[in-house]
Amino acid sequence: MRVITKIHEMQTEIKNLKSQSKTIGFVPTMGFLHEGHLTLLKKARQENDLVVLSIFVNPLQFGPSEDFSTYPRDINRDQSLAECEGVDILFYPGVEEMYPQPSSVRVIVQERTDVLCGKSRPGHFDGVATVLTKLFNIVMPTRAYFGKKDAQQVAVVEGLISDFNFPIELIPVDIVREEDGLAKSSRNVNLLLEERAQASTIFKSLTAAKTEIGKGVRDPNSIKTLVTDIITSQTNGEVDYVEIYSYPQLKPLENLDGTCIIALAVKFSKVRLIDNIILEVGLEIGGEK
Amino acid sequence: MRVITKIHEMQTEIKNLKSQSKTIGFVPTMGFLHEGHLTLLKKARQENDLVVLSIFVNPLQFGPSEDFSTYPRDINRDQSLAECEGVDILFYPGVEEMYPQPSSVRVIVQERTDVLCGKSRPGHFDGVATVLTKLFNIVMPTRAYFGKKDAQQVAVVEGLISDFNFPIELIPVDIVREEDGLAKSSRNVNLLLEERAQASTIFKSLTAAKTEIGKGVRDPNSIKTLVTDIITSQTNGEVDYVEIYSYPQLKPLENLDGTCIIALAVKFSKVRLIDNIILEVGLEIGGEK
Numbered sequence: 001m002r003v004i005t006k007i008h009e010m011q012t013e014i015k016n017l018k019s020q021s022k023t024i025g026f027v028p029t030m031g032f033l034h035e036g037h038l039t040l041l042k043k044a045r046q047e048n049d050l051v052v053l054s055i056f057v058n059p060l061q062f063g064p065s066e067d068f069s070t071y072p073r074d075i076n077r078d079q080s081l082a083e084c085e086g087v088d089i090l091f092y093p094g095v096e097e098m099y100p101q102p103s104s105v106r107v108i109v110q111e112r113t114d115v116l117c118g119k120s121r122p123g124h125f126d127g128v129a130t131v132l133t134k135l136f137n138i139v140m141p142t143r144a145y146f147g148k149k150d151a152q153q154v155a156v157v158e159g160l161i162s163d164f165n166f167p168i169e170l171i172p173v174d175i176v177r178e179e180d181g182l183a184k185s186s187r188n189v190n191l192l193l194e195e196r197a198q199a200s201t202i203f204k205s206l207t208a209a210k211t212e213i214g215k216g217v218r219d220p221n222s223i224k225t226l227v228t229d230i231i232t233s234q235t236n237g238e239v240d241y242v243e244i245y246s247y248p249q250l251k252p253l254e255n256l257d258g259t260c261i262i263a264l265a266v267k268f269s270k271v272r273l274i275d276n277i278i279l280e281v282g283l284e285i286g287g288e289k
Numbered sequence: 290m291r292v293i294t295k296i297h298e299m300q301t302e303i304k305n306l307k308s309q310s311k312t313i314g315f316v317p318t319m320g321f322l323h324e325g326h327l328t329l330l331k332k333a334r335q336e337n338d339l340v341v342l343s344i345f346v347n348p349l350q351f352g353p354s355e356d357f358s359t360y361p362r363d364i365n366r367d368q369s370l371a372e373c374e375g376v377d378i379l380f381y382p383g384v385e386e387m388y389p390q391p392s393s394v395r396v397i398v399q400e401r402t403d404v405l406c407g408k409s410r411p412g413h414f415d416g417v418a419t420v421l422t423k424l425f426n427i428v429m430p431t432r433a434y435f436g437k438k439d440a441q442q443v444a445v446v447e448g449l450i451s452d453f454n455f456p457i458e459l460i461p462v463d464i465v466r467e468e469d470g471l472a473k474s475s476r477n478v479n480l481l482l483e484e485r486a487q488a489s490t491i492f493k494s495l496t497a498a499k500t501e502i503g504k505g506v507r508d509p510n511s512i513k514t515l516v517t518d519i520i521t522s523q524t525n526g527e528v529d530y531v532e533i534y535s536y537p538q539l540k541p542l543e544n545l546d547g548t549c550i551i552a553l554a555v556k557f558s559k560v561r562l563i564d565n566i567i568l569e570v571g572l573e574i575g576g577e578k
Contacts, residue, residue, distance in 0.1 A: 007454055019307070
């Protein structure tokens with residue numbers, strides 16, 4: 001695995017690879033890799049000639065109250081994991097390399113941000129879209145991999161790629177779950193033992209919603225109530241939100257129709273968990289997409 | 290010459306050309322081609338395997354008081370001129386193709402815009418930068434050509450390319466002048482006969498400024514006064530502005546140093562003309578860049 005820290009070197013290398021018609025799978029991350037990242041890397045490995053992993057803790061996407069400086073970092077461990085997953089190039093630039101001077105331009109995300117977790121993080125997705133615009137131009141990938149766990153981020157990236165016409169295929173990767181359905185997350189270790197047992201209810205509530213939709217229910221509010229009631233009655237967790245939107249537009253729906261997301265956040269004593277399912281709702285049947 | 294109107298078709302064609310390691314010279318325009326555009330096309334023709342011309346009147350860069358619908362268009366004439374200049378591909382998309390739905394993202398230009406002509410056109414360069422981001426991703430050029438006549442646009446594009454790391458070489462092309470020094474422009478025909486004779490003074494005033502700087506003058510205000518006095522005393526034109534900035538940053542300077550631009554706009558009875566020179570100012574000598 002080659003480690004590249006300079007933009008110019010990266011672009012030269014990529015241009016060389018592209019002139020050989022190599023396909024490039026790209027997994028952009030902020031490092032401190034967990035199982036979710038490794039799933040993205042494995043899929044990128046299967047589908048491309050080369051795999052590029054970027055590790056860059058992007059100051060632009062941190063709010064004033066979010067601590068950029070204490071974000072966890074462990075480059076040695078990340079490097080070993082990347083090697084194991086068969087990454088060809090690790091792009092690992094410093095902040096000075098990515099933002100050498102005050103930028104004259106930035107990307108504004110004007111849709112899809114004022115809902116779900118984005119609501120409480122103004123400017124966050126502007127920072128994400130700006131750094132991804134840079135990284136896409138540096139890595140010039142054939143395919144870019146993002147996990148569906150952060151479904152709002154996938155929606156924003158979908159808009160960025162399609163509206164700016166990046167010649168990149170977005171590959172949203174399914175949520176990886178524990179045997180009992182709990183979405184894998186490095187935060188799950190912060191659940192109390194009792195909470196961990198209850199946490200499987202989160203996915204069960206989403207599955208129940210899917211079943212109801214499969215039976216023909218199209219009213220978002222009754223689905224939200226169903227999900228909320230299941231979680232409230234079967235766990236000690238506090239429902240932060242249950243929301244239903246069109247996907248990837250993230251617009252409210254009067255009736256479920258087309259591609260929809262049911263997304264939720266639940267607060268336990270020491271950790272807040274998120275999960276979602278994306279469904280293709282037709283006139284007759286609802287199936288997970 | 291091939292005419293392509295669809296984004297997808299353009300990207301497929303370009304990917305194919307790039308896999309053959311062809312270099313691509315790109316001249317983005319709003320059509321109604323004049324001699325300035327042809328100069329850009331000639332230079333692109335000399336320096337690249339293929340030349341792509343785009344013609345797209347971009348609604349995003351017109352202000353509410355600027356009439357997008359009456360902007361001059363003559364695609365048949367443009368197409369003949371492009372053929373004569375050896376253009377390989379004319380990319381000519383419709384508004385529906387470029388903006389099929391409300392965009393979820395846009396580019397904001399937060400530097401270099403609040404001076405010169407940009408001061409009176411809020412949002413103009415955001416529209417320019419947004420459409421160029423799209424066109425760069427569609428055409429994926431090796432080199433992009435812009436005329437130095439609109440030096441502020443060149444400065445904004447320089448920022449866009451370098452801050453977003455587009456793998457594109459910006460080629461600013463020198464102003465083409467009449468024998469007497471007047472910068473060529475399709476607007477020059479609107480000068481009265483007497484004004485046309487006087488208009489050569491504009492470039493003479495810039496040349497006089499250069500001479501003064503060559504003699505060691507470093508105070509921007511005395512240079513501005515010199516230029517203004519020459520134009521006021523020798524023409525019937527009214528000086529709209531004479532400004533001096535660092536280039537391409539377009540920041541005010543206390544003392545001339547490094548790369549600087551002297552830019553001006555002069556109003557005649559029926560037409561407003563702009564011109565500029567960009568100078569490399571050292572401790573000892575000033576030479577045109």
